[in-house]
Amino acid sequence: MKPILVFQTDFTYKEGAVAAMYGVVKSVDKSLEIIDGTHEIPKFDTWSASYRLNQYIKFWPKGTIFVSVVDPGVGTSRRASVAKTLDGYYIVSPDNGSLTHIKKDMGIKEIREIDENINRLKGKDTEGVNIFHGRDLFAYCGARLASGIISFEEVGPAYSIEEIVEHPIEEALIQDNYVEGIFEISDPNFGNLWTNIKLENFNKAGFSYGDLIHTSVYYGGELKFEEDILFGTSFGEAENGKNIIYNNELMKIALATNMGSFVEKYQLDFGPDWKVVFTK
Missing domain, CATH: 2.40.30.90 (Bacterial fluorinating enzyme like)
Incomplete structure (x- = not known):
């Protein structure tokens, strides 16, 4: 059985962004199951993206792939990544603080930067678009991983877990x-x-x-x-x-x-x- 894809974003349903991402997934593999986590993360709020993912991730079957796109730095030098947790979940996300709570509470075993030469959408006349990695990079790479077209190792080069961008977490x-x-x-x-x-x-x-x-x-x-x-x-x-x-x-x-x-x-x-x- 192929892994489920669970999406969370700050896109809302006010326009077609979510539908475009899901269309990309189904174009890769029509059999993939897509579930909404939430598309109501406050805009640009990578802290909330991190918190909400941590709120529900452990209730999903091991191996589930989470695509988390709250990406105010889209198109900049911030890394686009796929993280593998110690419990065997995968998180496709910009490395911009959105992995903070998962790293602290669940632990990340390995993280890889997405190789855009291999794992970016092509053939849809979007090659010049640099502001919608949710569709062209994260949804596409997540779908390829879920379908088995690529392995985790084929996402792209690994980098140190210590380099993951984190928000400070206050202790009581x-x-x-x-x-x-x-x-x-x-x-x-x-x-x-x-x-x-x-x-x-x-x-x-x-x-x-x-x-x-x-x-x-x-x-x-x-x-x-x-x-x-x-x-x-x-x-x-x-x-x-x-x-x-x-x-x-x-x-x-x-x-x-x-x-x-x-x-x-x-x-x-x-x-x-x-x-x-x-x-x-």
């Missing part, structure tokens, strides 16, 4: 009855904010389900939100419109408003400048 501060972290991503549809604080570390600091925890949010050192919030196992433990601290799907601490948007209600966001502090 854990003390007795005190935890300090950041909001590292949002749940955009529901307006929840996810921290970088692992549940096990939150528990070690002395916080337990049922506690009312003093919560402060700062942006650039300025206090933006402060409230005592229930730490619950699920949203419904808070009344409608009330806030709750919960364990998210990645076993990390998060904040939500039950039946509402925590982000919109308080005009908060995520990133390294957004600090959250929990105290008793």
Whole structure:
């Protein structure tokens, strides 16, 4: 059975970019299965591309090929690559920070730069295009790899894993009855904010389900939100419109408003400048 191809981009469905990529895949091999990861990554946001891929990759069969295209540096000297993880997944992506979380959490065994002389689309009058590597390079190379036309070794030359471009990842501060972290991503549809604080570390600091925890949010050192919030196992433990601290799907601490948007209600966001502090 041939590997599945899973795509994520910042292209949206507002024009034909996604359809063009999928057409390239099917032109290589009509039997290949294509699945959407998401095409709603915030534009140019390689941090979110890295985070979202890490959010779902382990739930797919080993050998699945992920094509991740958030590529603000398209056409520049940034590398176009295929990475092989320690668990046997393949990621076709620009090497621009989009592999950060996979390298840290899963581990990358080998990475190769795509040889455009061999693994770039030809014959469709796109040879002069330098701004759509999602179609002409990543989708095409990913399809050739999935179909078995090329092996991983035939993608192109290997380079050092140490050369992979990475975003800095903030670590939480854990003390007795005190935890300090950041909001590292949002749940955009529901307006929840996810921290970088692992549940096990939150528990070690002395916080337990049922506690009312003093919560402060700062942006650039300025206090933006402060409230005592229930730490619950699920949203419904808070009344409608009330806030709750919960364990998210990645076993990390998060904040939500039950039946509402925590982000919109308080005009908060995520990133390294957004600090959250929990105290008793």
